[in-house]
Amino acid sequence: MIWPSTADVVIAGGGVMGLSTAYHLLKKSPGLRVVVLEKGPFFGCGSTSKAAGGFRHQFATEVNIRLSLLSVEMMERFSEDPGAPLAMHFCGYLFLLTRKEDVAAFRAQVALQRRLGVPTEWLDGEEIRRRLPMMRLEDVIAGTFCPRDGLLSPMDLVNGYASGARRLGGHLFTDTPVTGVRTRGGRIEAVLTPAGEIATPILVNAAGAWAASIGRMVGVELPIIPYRRQYLVTTPIPEIPPDFPMVIDFAQSLYFHREGEGILTGMSNRAEPPGFNEQLDPEWELVHMEAAIARMPLLERAGVRARVVGLYEVTPDAHPILGRVPAVEGFYVVAGFSGHGVMHGPIAGLLMAEEILDGQAHTLDIAPLRWERFALAGRSAEYNVI
Numbered sequence: 001m002i003w004p005s006t007a008d009v010v011i012a013g014g015g016v017m018g019l020s021t022a023y024h025l026l027k028k029s030p031g032l033r034v035v036v037l038e039k040g041p042f043f044g045c046g047s048t049s050k051a052a053g054g055f056r057h058q059f060a061t062e063v064n065i066r067l068s069l070l071s072v073e074m075m076e077r078f079s080e081d082p083g084a085p086l087a088m089h090f091c092g093y094l095f096l097l098t099r100k101e102d103v104a105a106f107r108a109q110v111a112l113q114r115r116l117g118v119p120t121e122w123l124d125g126e127e128i129r130r131r132l133p134m135m136r137l138e139d140v141i142a143g144t145f146c147p148r149d150g151l152l153s154p155m156d157l158v159n160g161y162a163s164g165a166r167r168l169g170g171h172l173f174t175d176t177p178v179t180g181v182r183t184r185g186g187r188i189e190a191v192l193t194p195a196g197e198i199a200t201p202i203l204v205n206a207a208g209a210w211a212a213s214i215g216r217m218v219g220v221e222l223p224i225i226p227y228r229r230q231y232l233v234t235t236p237i238p239e240i241p242p243d244f245p246m247v248i249d250f251a252q253s254l255y256f257h258r259e260g261e262g263i264l265t266g267m268s269n270r271a272e273p274p275g276f277n278e279q280l281d282p283e284w285e286l287v288h289m290e291a292a293i294a295r296m297p298l299l300e301r302a303g304v305r306a307r308v309v310g311l312y313e314v315t316p317d318a319h320p321i322l323g324r325v326p327a328v329e330g331f332y333v334v335a336g337f338s339g340h341g342v343m344h345g346p347i348a349g350l351l352m353a354e355e356i357l358d359g360q361a362h363t364l365d366i367a368p369l370r371w372e373r374f375a376l377a378g379r380s381a382e383y384n385v386i
Ligand SMILES: Cc1cc2nc3c(=O)[nH]c(=O)nc-3n(C[C@H](O)[C@H](O)[C@H](O)COP(=O)(O)OP(=O)(O)OC[C@H]3O[C@@H](n4cnc5c(N)ncnc54)[C@H](O)[C@@H]3O)c2cc1C
Pocket: 012, 013, 014, 015, 016, 017, 018, 037, 038, 039, 040, 043, 044, 045, 046, 047, 048, 049, 050, 051, 052, 053, 054, 055, 176, 177, 178, 179, 206, 207, 208, 209, 210, 211, 214, 229, 230, 231, 308, 309, 310, 311, 312, 313, 334, 335, 336, 337, 338, 339, 340, 341, 342, 343, 344
């Protein structure tokens, strides 16, 4: 592809956020010169391809619930817009609660979710044990289930938005890192790469766990911190029914869902130090699998089919940073989705396109997600981080 020496918008990062933003920009404004620069060898090679594939409405804050409602609707129409296949399975998320304080917090969340139109059900311990006979759940006090939650293929989103953006004239490059940004008089002027520079008035930072480094290139501090997360997928376990939900032992940050005919299980190490290490942590795998087998003894008989390690991109309140950054004219951020971003990729890209082309995102009020909030006190944090 011919190198574009000028563009209307350059997007740094070719994960779900960068590609959804590119597609929605081009759909809203055909003919716009949009360039996506991905440093890795394929689109989605950062966190997006590592994601466990869950989507849920069961969040603690109104803005996250609204992002899910809008995004899931968009995903259900994916075969028309952008016009590509997307594997989705509405198997539900079932949260297991074992601590009294979580029961109280989840009661309030369910009320909020229901007020916003999410059909989350409250389950008592007996009902949960009845639904999941293959699990050991004696200590579970209560739980929640939402049948509108489920599983999707993250790379279908990437491929759908990439081919949609290309079809609409976008210029998409892999193996092309953004290495610097030139500003003049407080405005974006050009993006620098080893392949050459691109003059542009607008730079969108969609670099996921690496977004802070792009921020530093323009002198903007972005509180987005990388944390290693890992999971494994087992060989087939015939006892797991096809409608097995995503099960989350909230207190342990331990999760299970059906993947092929096996189980995908992960557990977040809350003592993990920040950093870009993407090597498997075998000691943590032992801790994780001991907890996983205690919950689901069937796992003891299964083999390991795959192991995946990737990075969460975590902000101080576990909400993304979305929208323009007023400190530098032409600088926009769509990053920091704190380990649950794939599911919000569709709506985040649309909101970014509105922010850039219409002056302000309007499908949803993104005030709680703007970068400026970190200067303000009293923001509300997401409780349901897994
Ligand atoms: C183990 C694990 C499980 C997860 N499970 C789920 C889940 O079940 N559901 C869910 O919704 N989310 C999940 N997530 C979170 C989800 O993967 C992320 O929130 C989402 O992928 C973020 O998308 P992104 O486009 O911002 O980031 P990325 O996909 O990481 O894309 C950013 C891209 O920017 C590129 N880049 C970085 N620096 C530069 C540069 N200088 N120049 C050019 N390109 C650059 C990177 O190579 C990368 O490809 C999980 C994450 C992990 C690690």
